Amino acid sequence: MHSLNVDLGDRSYPIHIGNGLLARAELFAPVVSGRTVMVCTNTTVGPLYADRLNATLREAGAKAVHTVTLPDGEEYKDWPTLQRVFDALLQHHCDRKTVLVALGGGVIGDMGGFAASAFMRGIPFIQVPTTLLSQVDSSVGGKTGINHPLGKNMIGAFYQPQLVITDIATLNTLPDRELSCGLAEIIKHGAIADTAYLDVVEQNMPALLNRDAELLALVVKRSCEIKADVVSKDEREGGLRAILNFGHTFGHAIEAGMGYGQWYHGEAVGCGMVIAAELCKRMGRLSAEESARLKKVVIQARLPAMPPKLGVNKFMELMAHDKKNDAGAIKYVLLNGLGKANTSPADEALVRQTLLELGAGD
Amino acid sequence: MHSLNVDLGDRSYPIHIGNGLLARAELFAPVVSGRTVMVCTNTTVGPLYADRLNATLREAGAKAVHTVTLPDGEEYKDWPTLQRVFDALLQHHCDRKTVLVALGGGVIGDMGGFAASAFMRGIPFIQVPTTLLSQVDSSVGGKTGINHPLGKNMIGAFYQPQLVITDIATLNTLPDRELSCGLAEIIKHGAIADTAYLDVVEQNMPALLNRDAELLALVVKRSCEIKADVVSKDEREGGLRAILNFGHTFGHAIEAGMGYGQWYHGEAVGCGMVIAAELCKRMGRLSAEESARLKKVVIQARLPAMPPKLGVNKFMELMAHDKKNDAGAIKYVLLNGLGKANTSPADEALVRQTLLELGAGD
Structure with a gap:
């Protein structure tokens, strides 16, 4: 235990x-x-x-x-x-x-x-x-x-x-699809705070998908530690805690745009992380290798990596309604290299271009 | 101000x-x-x-x-x-x-x-x-x-x-009846924590009923101070804060027994304080003069001092359901002399006798 x-x-x-x-x-x-x-x-x-x-x-x-x-x-x-x-x-x-x-x-x-x-x-x-x-x-x-x-x-x-x-x-x-949804958050914890942990998750993905109890217990513990560390510094979501929303700005738009229940939350977050990493790459914050690696782990976890064809305008509109926003400006959680996250605005044209190039539709 | x-x-x-x-x-x-x-x-x-x-x-x-x-x-x-x-x-x-x-x-x-x-x-x-x-x-x-x-x-x-x-x-x-309801809590604050304040309220009751703004402001301030002092020591109602429920155990029974809205909360509390003071007198905690004085102030404030004829059994049953109780035992707020309150159980036979003698009905 x-x-x-x-x-x-x-x-x-x-x-x-x-x-x-x-x-x-x-x-x-x-x-x-x-x-x-x-x-x-x-x-x-x-x-x-x-x-x-x-x-x-x-x-x-x-x-x-x-x-x-x-x-x-x-x-x-x-x-x-x-x-x-x-x-x-x-x-x-x-x-x-x-x-x-x-x-x-x-x-x-x-x-x-x-x-x-x-x-x-x-x-x-x-x-x-x-x-x-x-x-x-x-x-x-x-x-x-x-x-x-x-x-x-x-x-x-x-x-x-x-x-x-x-x-x-x-x-x-637990159904396979829901197991993958948990893995999405686990990948997120590695991506925002701990590359060594991301290594462990990546290397042990087959065993995790196979529900190895020992490994799952270890991973649950490490994810809880990472989240607890962030939450204990910002219990009521004043600032730092926002990094836990990596992948969620795009993810919430996918969930809402597809109709709740069509994509599971973890699936939308998995895809949202891929989009966010692509955006970071275009902003010079992540290398092409880092972005590709994150996408690969998401796919390994049997999560979708391609955005649904909601259309870029619809995506932007849904993100503008996110509860996390501050007086209308969309707040993104972005990586400065794997393992380091912060919140930041992003150039709207670049966001639109990223979505379009990933296949979110006109 | x-x-x-x-x-x-x-x-x-x-x-x-x-x-x-x-x-x-x-x-x-x-x-x-x-x-x-x-x-x-x-x-x-x-x-x-x-x-x-x-x-x-x-x-x-x-x-x-x-x-x-x-x-x-x-x-x-x-x-x-x-x-x-x-x-x-x-x-x-x-x-x-x-x-x-x-x-x-x-x-x-x-x-x-x-x-x-x-x-x-x-x-x-x-x-x-x-x-x-x-x-x-x-x-x-x-x-x-x-x-x-x-x-x-x-x-x-x-x-x-x-x-x-x-x-x-x-x-x-504000309608007169609601003004009196506020006075019930004001009298309570004096009774549980500050006899000098009870003196002020008693002596100025005609001016308060006449809505003298200067006096009302003073009294609101002093009541807020007394309540704030209790609450700051016990924000989440662990113990001390219970003294603010003086008159409320009987009062809640009256409100519930008469049907909510028949007696206003402050009216039920006013009467509840008179009952509680009578109980304290029978327990040797208040003198006959103190109990009579509290009753007189309640009447001055145009609040009812006689319990409704709910019947003693009904009273006891309603009090047993009060949210404040701890594992079934009725908790009373009792005075040890005017200005000093604590919570305590009370002998059921004595409570019944007090209610009966005050006219709560068989």
């Missing part, structure tokens, strides 16, 4: 990563012992892991364990579905000491975390991420929330869990 | 209190200059003060001022109504730098604050409280939220404003 601490002062918390941790009652006990627990999961993950987790929570000394099972999918990341969590909490007479455990991927983590932040203005919260993407991304950073019909993640809170338990064994039931 | 600072580390903020402050652009400028502003108000307060406030905000350098007007009343303190604030923010392309200004009483402050806490995970927030109750109570403490069909204030956040502007002149349009 690997453990690391996310260092956020009095909101610090540990992440434990390993194979079979869902059965380790002693890891849950410090938070759940003597407490009522509400497990929030979905119709895909619940049937696979809820019984095992509930037994472990009881063994860990939980006074009572209830479960609320939400429909699976980004389209349910909305208020009416969140309301079902509040309904369940109140119907079971939960109070401020009740612990909410989010068992699932990013959507469940975001919704469970937001429910925990808002129920009685805040109750303790444990994340049990079951997708590679949520294990390396949303388990660090405290971003929670739901979508609004006019925008993704528009309503939420910064709210830290008290504990994250990452059981690598849950990745055995 | 009086000013005080609510001391909460990097979440500290100033409260300015005085007559005519809605017209003082220089007070708003530090927060709104160069920003887009969304004013959140209701159908009662908006027509009276929104135009004046909007002009002041423009004079203070706001880039644009939009207004969202919600229906007035506790029954609209719910998700569908809150959603209208998010709709307005997104329709006007507001971003993370937009400032939300809550213009109204406690419901608008709670909803505006929660909307500000959750929109894009948190935007700056100014409170402009227009009722005496919100000026002395919800303007300090950072409690925001909405109701759930199964309970009041069950969904929300601790979220501090960046600035509170309290214009005493807005009290000129």
Whole structure:
């Protein structure tokens, strides 16, 4: 088992990563012992892991364990579905000491975390991420929330869990396409902060795709460390944290332009990183070799490297609406050589040319 | 003008209190200059003060001022109504730098604050409280939220404003019954923390009821100081802050038992303080004179001092459901002499006897 601490002062918390941790009652006990627990999961993950987790929570000394099972999918990341969590909490007479455990991927983590932040203005919260993407991304950073019909993640809170338990064994039931989405963020962590890590990921890609538990645990740990390091310096996204959005400006445009759910988030980010690297090359920030290498790793991870034919105008328009922008100017995350990232504006003509040459369409 | 600072580390903020402050652009400028502003108000307060406030905000350098007007009343303190604030923010392309200004009483402050806490995970927030109750109570403490069909204030956040502007002149349009509700909290502040202040309130009650602006400003300031002192020692309601609930355990039971809206919150708290003082007398914590004095001040403030005939069993049952309870045991806020409060359990038979003798019915 690997453990690391996310260092956020009095909101610090540990992440434990390993194979079979869902059965380790002693890891849950410090938070759940003597407490009522509400497990929030979905119709895909619940049937696979809820019984095992509930037994472990009881063994860990939980006074009572209830479960609320939400429909699976980004389209349910909305208020009416969140309301079902509040309904369940109140119907079971939960109070401020009740612990909410989010068992699932990013959507469940975001919704469970937001429910925990808002129920009685805040109750303790444990994340049990079951997708590679949520294990390396949303388990660090405290971003929670739901979508609004006019925008993704528009309503939420910064709210830290008290504990994250990452059981690598849950990745055995993860569809291939979702495994690749997790790899997109892993590649990103190497690209923005650690070329040695990028080497490891690149060299071990076949084993990672083959779900080697030992390697996956190592990679999840290193990705969490990199993200935790950035987040601990900028918890509420004042500046530095923006580098975690490498590939996301283009990626969000792809997701929105294709209609949410057509391209998965990780796929859009994978492609977004290739576009951003091409832009960096044209700006003289990356060598042709570095840009080509990043593209190759993305393809190795079975992620798309070619942008969809949305048309350059549509791309630019969608990027102009990104939540991260500051008073209208598009902020790009750019690399100054692999392993070093910063935010910067970019010449619009050059961005358009890059998109056009990569095949985004007129 | 009086000013005080609510001391909460990097979440500290100033409260300015005085007559005519809605017209003082220089007070708003530090927060709104160069920003887009969304004013959140209701159908009662908006027509009276929104135009004046909007002009002041423009004079203070706001880039644009939009207004969202919600229906007035506790029954609209719910998700569908809150959603209208998010709709307005997104329709006007507001971003993370937009400032939300809550213009109204406690419901608008709670909803505006929660909307500000959750929109894009948190935007700056100014409170402009227009009722005496919100000026002395919800303007300090950072409690925001909405109701759930199964309970009041069950969904929300601790979220501090960046600035509170309290214009005493807005009290000129406040109905008498609501003025008395503010006085209930003011009496409470004296009773739990400052007998000299209770003297001032008692001696000046006729002038306060007559809306003497100078006196009201002084009293609002002193009440905010007392509450700020408690809150700064216990921002997230770990312990000490509970003393602010003096009168509220009985009060909440009255509100819930009569049906919300029948008794106003301040009326229920006024009566709740009389019941609590009678209980303290029977426990040997207050003298007969002290208990009688508190009752007299409550009556002076035109608040009810006699409990409604809910029946003692119903009272006990409603109190057992209070959100503040810890694992089932009812927590009472009790006085050890006027000016000194703590939380404590109480003998159930004595509570029942007190309620019965005060006329709460069999």
